Amino acid sequence: MSLFLDPYGSSFYDFLAGRGPQPLPQAPQIGSQPAASGAPGLSGLPAVPHGTTVLAVRFQDGVLMAGDRQATEGFQVAGRRIDKVFKADEHSAVAIAGAAGPALELARLFQIELEHYEKLEGDMLSCEGKANKLAQMVRGNLPMAFQGLVVIPLFAGYDLKRREGRIFKYDVTGGRYEETEYHATGSGGKDARDTMKQLYRRGLPEAKVLRIALEALYNAAEEDVGTGGPDLVRGIYPTVKVITEKGVRDLEESKVAETCNALISERREKV
């Protein structure tokens, strides 16, 4: 018998998984059903999550995170005002791509996980610790991924020890990879990455990096049907969060709108 009797430690996720009735999503065993008709890649594993672009870019004070607002259901728009970027705790945020239901659940569970740890331990998890825990949670979703319900988060945090912003990307198997400059994921992720590759410079100020992020999202929306562009009629603009030493902050919608409108009028002149 273990000397440390507490079977759950400080993790809410493990606590949920260890006690019944199971609030964690349970998937049938792998191979018991054919993979859902998403976009099955090799051996039935769906290749990319659909219908989203979320991105994170480092800048001089930390990380900026942004995401489009559209939810897609096959060839239909399921939602125009969905938020895909969430504050995880005081110094980190998580953006989600993939099947909306499990993805939103993952984000919510991750928020509770961090708060739970902080309350039990009386101390916040390190930035690296948060990224690793999220990797375990993504891995836990692997059986569901085989059913077509892929969830790929993007994690950005401010590392208070290193005093810098950090970005982590994930794969379906819970693989965790750190990015030193920027990353975008989702169906429009490649277009967003291409844009950022052209425009990104080290140590930019917030306003510049906001412009890059919005331009990347705009290009992604142009090329990818699953990504929504700024909706000028309804006044819906991308969600933008800024993670710095001072904490996580929602960027004011007016500022995002202003930058978006400037970008659009510049494009108009080019056409």
Added chain:
Amino acid sequence: MALPYYVSPEQMMADKAEYAKKGIAKGRSIVAMECADGVLLVADNPSASLHKISEMYDRIAFSGAGKYNEFEMLRKAGIRHADLKGYTYSREDVTARSLANAYSQSIGSIFSVEPKPLEVELLVVEVGQGDKPNEIYRISYDGSIIDEKGVAAIGGKAEALLTFLKARWTAPTFSLREALRLSLEALDTVTNQKLGSEGLEVAVLDRTRTGRTFRRIGSAEIKTLLA
């Protein structure tokens, strides 16, 4: 096998109660007090890292006196209970009353069933939202639960503290500064010593905050408040 001696239930309970009281009497005390901006918790605690006061949920705080390992176990169980309830239903469905009830049930059944009772006293405090009143529950070693108004105290000198405070605390219009001064005065008088800002653990459930209202007040801020 020899038959166990017969012990009457009255005798058994009286022995257990005496044992638990003795254990708690050795421990230091904690005061909870309603003030204008929320509820203040002040503990006589020389350690800066081993806490007696802790955040439980958005508007709920926990405090334990007595045996550290026992109230720490209860604290963890409470946080799990609260987080699970908030996850299953909604954040607003987590209440101090339900937590206090859960504690009362568990501590009460341990008191009557287990050979050794828990040597703890707990406070579960909730700050009201908007114009709703605050709630302060005191749970004893035998699972009995008391709904306190205005001020509450647990630990070795609980009764003396309560008498001292009840005579001076008038209405929840005290500022944070006044509430802290009164709490410190009570602790100083009852324990016959001079507790500095280093010997105190102070936290507040701040009514004016949204989301997580629990805030620790560090020794630097205590000094400014007492100055």
